[in-house]
Every structure is written in structure tokens, then in C-alpha cells.
Amino acid sequence: MRLCLCLWVLAFCILASDLGALADVRSLISKDLFEQILKHRNDAACEGKGFYTYEAFVNAANSFGAFATTGDTNTRKREIAAFLAQTSHETTGGWASAPDGPYAWGYCFIRERNNPGAHCTSKDWPCPPGKQYYGRGPIQLTHNYNYGQAGRAIRADLINNPDLLATDAVISFKTAFWFWMTPQSPKPSCHAVIIGQWQPSTTDTQAGRVPGYGVTTNIINGGKECGKGSNSKMENRVGFYQRYCQILGVDPGSNLDCSNQRPFNA
CATH class of the missing domain: 3.30.20.10 (Endochitinase, domain 2)
Known part of the structure; x- marks a missing residue:
């Protein structure tokens, strides 16, 4: 009886360990992939050189248990790509003819x-x-x-x-995850949108807001970038997202821009 109990406890511990590994963002984005995605963040011209580390990213991400742990593998990869894409646009040091293209220069500035x-x-x-x-x-x-x-x-x-x-890089990342995970009425959270949890209301539908990456742009800076047709800032966000999805090996989905969406506070 004691042997059976010990075996059961051992099996439970192994299962819990496996589940923990699956839930950890590192199971989907390795340090090598992180370096490939944010390829030039440590360039000599970047203010953020040496600041935005993989370890700080993982530490902060794991403080928000639902980040990149909800849904199937593709959904979880899309969330990582979307988060890194939006934050890369906010911190970009890239330009049109930059080495490796403009979307390899995220996280250049603090x-x-x-x-x-x-x-x-x-x-x-x-x-x-x-x-x-x-x-x-x-x-x-x-x-x-x-x-x-x-x-x-x-x-x-x-x-x-x-x-x-x-x-403090961990605190810095944590504030970004806080913003990503937290709804601020009338806006849903970026997290809820990208994992497919958010369902548009009648008002959202009338405003052209449909599920997809484009709504995360609307949440972050819709008043300046959405409902204005094509514009460079919105397209830059999409460019980062498409590159990161390609690196992570996941389809980006549909409705990537917000060109025909009215802002939430309009």
C-alpha cells in the first residue's frame, strides 16, 4: 500500500512538472528564437542595449499565468508574436532600409x-x-x-x-504584460482578443471591430491609427507581427489591420 502511494505521488509530481513546463513561455519561445526575433535590440545605436533580456522577459511573463498558456499551441504562439510585435513597434529603432529590414529592430529604445x-x-x-x-x-x-x-x-x-x-527590466516587462492582460472599459484586453475569447458586441460590429490582431492595435493606439485607412504606423505593427509569426511557425490569422475600425472611445 505504501509503495502504491509513493508511486502515485511520484507520478503526480512528474505530471505536475510536465504541466508546468508546458505552461512556461520557454516551451514556445527559446532564447535562440528570442534573439532571432529581436535581432538588433543590442545594436550599439540602441538605447536598450543589454536591457531587454530573455531572462527578464520570461520572468515577467510567468508572473501572468494566462499569458501564452491559453488555447492550443498555435493560439499561444500567436499571442507571443502579437505581444512582441506591438511592443516592438513601440520601441523600434528600424527604418525602411535597415539591415535585415525594419522589423528586426524592435526593443531598441527604453x-x-x-x-x-x-x-x-x-x-x-x-x-x-x-x-x-x-x-x-x-x-x-x-x-x-x-x-x-x-x-x-x-x-x-x-x-x-x-x-x-x-x-529594472523585469518591472519594465511586467508593466507591458499588465497592460496586455488587463481590460480597460470599453476596451477588452489584448490577451482576450488574440486568444479568441473576446466576442464583438453589436456596437463593435457596427464600428467595424472584428476579432483579429487589428483590434489589439485599436486597443493600444486606436485614436491615432485606426479608422483612417492605410497608414505607416498601423502597417508597421502588422509587419512586425507577420515576421514574428513566420519565425514562430504559425499562421497570423485574419483581420490584421484596423484601417476600417472606429476607435473604442470614438
């Missing part, structure tokens, strides 16, 4: 460029003197209310220490 400003826009999160809440990190998190909410979620004081997003 901070928003060109005099970004303070972005202390919400009274709900009082801003200490001298602190600024411009874009930082993979998602280029902006505004004090986003810093406040993200900090509360990941247990970091980002209101008093906003530059943690530019000095």
Missing part, C-alpha cells in the same frame, strides 16, 4: 523620445514634484494613472519611482 513631457493627467494619482510619466518600457507606458494602476498590480511604487521602468 524611453520615449523627443521631449515627452510629464503626463501627470489624473488627480487620482498625485504626482510628486519632478516626476514624469512619459512612455517607458516595452509598451511605452504613459500617464500617471497607468503608472499607478500598473504599480499597484505588480506591487511596485511606480508613482514615486517611474524610472524603474527604464532601469
